Amino acid sequence: MSLPLVFDVDAVVLDIEGTTSATGFVVDVLYPYSRSRFGALLAERSDDPAVLRAVAQVRELLGEPDADAVRVEKALDEWLDDDVKATPLKTLQGLIWSEGFARGDLVSHFYDDVVPVLRRWHGAGVRLHVYSSGSVAAQRAWFASSPDGDLLPLVDGLYDTENAGPKQEPASYRRIAEASGVAAGRLLFLSDRPGELDAARAAGWHAVGIRRPGEPYYEQGVGDHAQAGSFDEISVSVSTSGSTT
Ligand SMILES: CSCCC(=O)C(=O)COP(=O)(O)O
Numbered sequence: 001m002s003l004p005l006v007f008d009v010d011a012v013v014l015d016i017e018g019t020t021s022a023t024g025f026v027v028d029v030l031y032p033y034s035r036s037r038f039g040a041l042l043a044e045r046s047d048d049p050a051v052l053r054a055v056a057q058v059r060e061l062l063g064e065p066d067a068d069a070v071r072v073e074k075a076l077d078e079w080l081d082d083d084v085k086a087t088p089l090k091t092l093q094g095l096i097w098s099e100g101f102a103r104g105d106l107v108s109h110f111y112d113d114v115v116p117v118l119r120r121w122h123g124a125g126v127r128l129h130v131y132s133s134g135s136v137a138a139q140r141a142w143f144a145s146s147p148d149g150d151l152l153p154l155v156d157g158l159y160d161t162e163n164a165g166p167k168q169e170p171a172s173y174r175r176i177a178e179a180s181g182v183a184a185g186r187l188l189f190l191s192d193r194p195g196e197l198d199a200a201r202a203a204g205w206h207a208v209g210i211r212r213p214g215e216p217y218y219e220q221g222v223g224d225h226a227q228a229g230s231f232d233e234i235s236v237s238v239s240t241s242g243s244t245t
């Protein structure tokens with residue numbers, strides 16, 4: 001095992017897929033669950049403001065202002081096939097999944113090392129935030145319905161591509177720092193994707209790449225970022241002299 005990575009920060013910001021949780025679970029369990037329900041959602045809840053807004057965003061991304069429900073569903077399915085993290089896809093998935101979690105159809109997944117470490121960091125006064133392409137609604141349901149019970153009390157802030165912006169742009173990380181009231185240099189981002197780590201670092205954050213065998217980005221690696229194979233390899237504390245904005 002490598003030496004622990006040691007950070008004195010006020011908050012840790014967590015990516016979900018590939019970092020706290022298995023991409024395979026998301027793709028094999030959550031994606032089919034949403035795919036089989038898009039048609040009904042578009043047909044039966046076309047007046048729901050969240051659905052209306054997402055459909056408008058799909059049409060805009062397609063450049064097809066008149067796309068009907070069949071065309072919109074086809075686009076959603078194609079984005080799912082290619083794991084495109086399009087905001088309206090994530091919004092509609094979030095609506096479907098949050099209802100699936102509430103009904104007890106779905107239970108989320110966390111790697112074994114994650115929950116004990118999150119509890120330890122939270123107990124030590126480290127603030128925990130989530131920044132995922134999954135929508136805030138999906139994140140809330142994901143943390144509330146874990147195999148270890150409701151983990152939402154551990155989490156202070158939830159950020160997605162709608163309220164923060166794309167994960168590969170430094171401006172999104174600046175927005176999160178501003179919204180959370182934590183100075184950039186007091187934030188640590190954990191993610192499996194090098195482009196996201198680059199963007200966080202460009203915004204002045206600390207960043208650690210999480211590399212788990214079997215994950216899509218494992219072979220590619222995380223460039224010149226510090227890396228860990230599990231959360232156990234990362235030590236986080238909050239010094240009393242830490243400056244927050
Ligand atoms: C509970 S979020 C579901 C996972 C998901 O749809 C997703 O796109 C996660 O992407 P991430 O940014 O966490 O890698």
Ligand SMILES: [Mg+2]
Pocket residue numbers: 015016017018019191192193
């Ligand atoms: Mg990820």
